[in-house]
Structures are given as structure tokens and as C-alpha cells.
């Protein structure tokens with residue numbers, strides 16, 4: 513501060529020396545910062561210089577000063593990722609070599625598959641089958657034990673790997689005839705068989721109207737070959753079970769008539785080539801574990 517040689521006057525009220533600066537009669541008291549504060553201040557300067565030397569600090573024209581440890585969040589992330597990859601590699605080699613049965617019987621590999629499958633499902637399957645695999649109109653629920661193409665681990669694996677009516681040359685395939693669109697049945701016949709199909713789950717308790725009896729006959733002649741005599745369905749041709757109350761395309765009369773007149777022929781993409789075989793195995797285990805696996 514002003515270090516002139518004048519003796520500064522002492523403030524009357526506080527007894528503290530003034531700096532000699534005066535503005536319109538207001539005088540500044542000479543209150544230096546406390547000693548401890550000064551030392552902390554010097555310490556931070558020393559610390560900062562040390563920090564610059566050790567850690568990344570100053571920008572340069574081409575980047576920044578790396579510091580003696582060359583630390584960065586990126587290199588730390590890479591280090592952690594390396595640890596995870598090493599952990600996974602331990603399983604991945606064993607997993608790739610193992611067949612589905614072996615994986616199912618090895619608790620470690622099984623848990624590894626379920627965890628990986630859950631993630632792969634969210635990324636690849638949830639868009640159609642729903643985040644909880646609960647399905648929706650045209651997309652089967654994968655939690656129940658009602659399977660179009662079979663609920664064993666091998667059957668599920670095959671469905672995922674090759675798809676249904678997909679572009680793969682090993683895809684699961686079948687085609688329900690378009691009974692209405694192609695005039696294979698009359699309007700009355702379709703309505704009658706729809707009544708019969710809708711009441712199938714009631715079994716013997718169904719009210720047997722004349723239409724119902726007619727529908728039963730139409731069914732035996734045109735539908736039983738795929739859907740089974742009593743409507744149990746047939747997983748060899750992906751024909752849904754019709755004697756329960758689970759409907760892929762709706763269970764009201766109009767929806768059933770529509771399914772018979774203009775079959776939907778749903779498409780499930782093939783995942784071979786898009787996902788590794790190891791991921792497809794993980795997905796098969798995961799879907800199988802959802803509750804409906806046989």
C-alpha cells in the first residue's frame with residue numbers, strides 16, 4: 513500500500529491507522545489481510561504449480577500439457593473397459609465353445625447368458641416384442657407358454673437365428689390360405705367357421721347353434737390340417753392354438769373373420785449375420801428363461 517513516509521493519522525473511532533487515502537472526507541483504514549490468510553494464499557500458489565506439473569493443465573497450440581502422470585478420464589475409462597473385457601473374455605471363450613445344453617447346466621454361463629441376452633433383447637427385439645417381451649398386436653408375447661414355433665431352447669434358438677417368413681434361406685415358413693381374398697370359402701362359410709373358432713375354447717360348453725355346426729364342418733375340412741382337430745395348433749407350421757383365449761390378431765368376431773379372410777403372415781427378421789452366434793445363444797437363453805420356456 514501507499515508507503516509514503518508521511519505519518520498517517522489514526523482513526524478516532526476504531527483506533528486504526530488510515531492509509532492516507534481520502535475521498536470526500538471518507539478515509540480508508542489500513543487493515544492488512546490476516547497472516548493465516550496470507551499463508552493459505554501462498555500455499556495455493558505452490559499447490560497450483562505442483563498440480564500443473566503432475567496433471568493435464570494448460571492448453572497449447574496442439575493440445576494441452578499432459579503433466580508427468582499423463583492422466584485423463586479417457587485413459588481411466590479405457591483402463592476400466594480393459595478390466596471388463598478381460599472379465600468377459602474369461603466367459604466368452606467358454607461360452608462360444610459351449611452348446612445350449614451345457615450353458616443351461618452351468619450356473620455361471622447361464623447367468624452370463626441371461627444378463628447379456630437381456631441387453632441384446634432391449635437393443636434388437638423390444639421394438640417389436642415390447643421392452644418386457646409382452647408382445648402386442650401381431651407380435652407374440654414371449655413370457656407365456658403359448659408358442660407358435662415351439663418353446664424348447666433349441667426351437668427358440670432356431671426361430672431367432674433364422675426368423676419367420678424372413679429373407680434367410682432356412683427361415684421358418686408356412687402360409688395360411690387366404691380363404692376370403694382368394695375366394696376359397698364363401699362369406700357365410702367364413703362367418704360360420706369364425707363362430708366355431710371363437711367358441712372353441714369353451715369346448716363342450718359352447719352353445720351349438722346351426723351356424724356353429726356348419727362352422728365345425730368347414731373347420732374339419734379346411735383348417736384342422738394345420739390348426740389340429742381340436743384347435744391345439746401345430747408348431748411345425750407355426751399355426752397358432754385356436755382353443756385358448758390368446759390371440760395374436762384379436763379375438764373379437766370381426767378380427768377372427770379378418771384373420772381367416774386375409775391371413776397376416778407375420779414376419780420375424782433373421783438375426784444370423786446381424787448378431788454373433790454367441791449373442792443369439794444368449795438371446796435364446798434369455799427368452800427361454802422368461803417364464804414360458806419348455
Ligand code: HEC
Pocket residue numbers: 633636637638639640641650651652654658659660661662668671672676750777778779780781783795799
Ligand atoms: C420387426 C419385428 C420383430 C423384431 C425386431 C423381432 N421379432 Fe420376434 N417375432 C416377430 C413376429 C411378427 C413374430 C411372429 C411370427 C409368426 O407369425 O409366426 C415373432 C416371433 C418370435 C418368436 C417365436 C414366438 C413363438 O411363439 O414361437 C421368438 C422366440 C422371437 N420372435 C424372438 C425374437 C427375438 C429374440 C428378437 C430380437 C433378436 C426378435 N424376436 C425381434 C417380429 C419381430
Ligand code: HEC
Pocket residue numbers: 686687688689691705706709730731734735736737738739749750751752754758759760761762768771772775776777778
Ligand atoms: C396351411 C396351414 C393353415 C391352414 C390350412 C389354416 N391356417 Fe389359420 N393360421 C395358420 C398360420 C401359419 C397362422 C399364423 C400366421 C397368419 O396369421 O398368417 C394362422 C392364423 C390363424 C388365425 C389367427 C390366430 C390368432 O392368434 O390371431 C386364425 C383365427 C386362423 N388361423 C383360423 C383358421 C381357420 C378358421 C382356418 C380354416 C378355414 C385356417 N386358419 C386354416 C396356418 C393355417
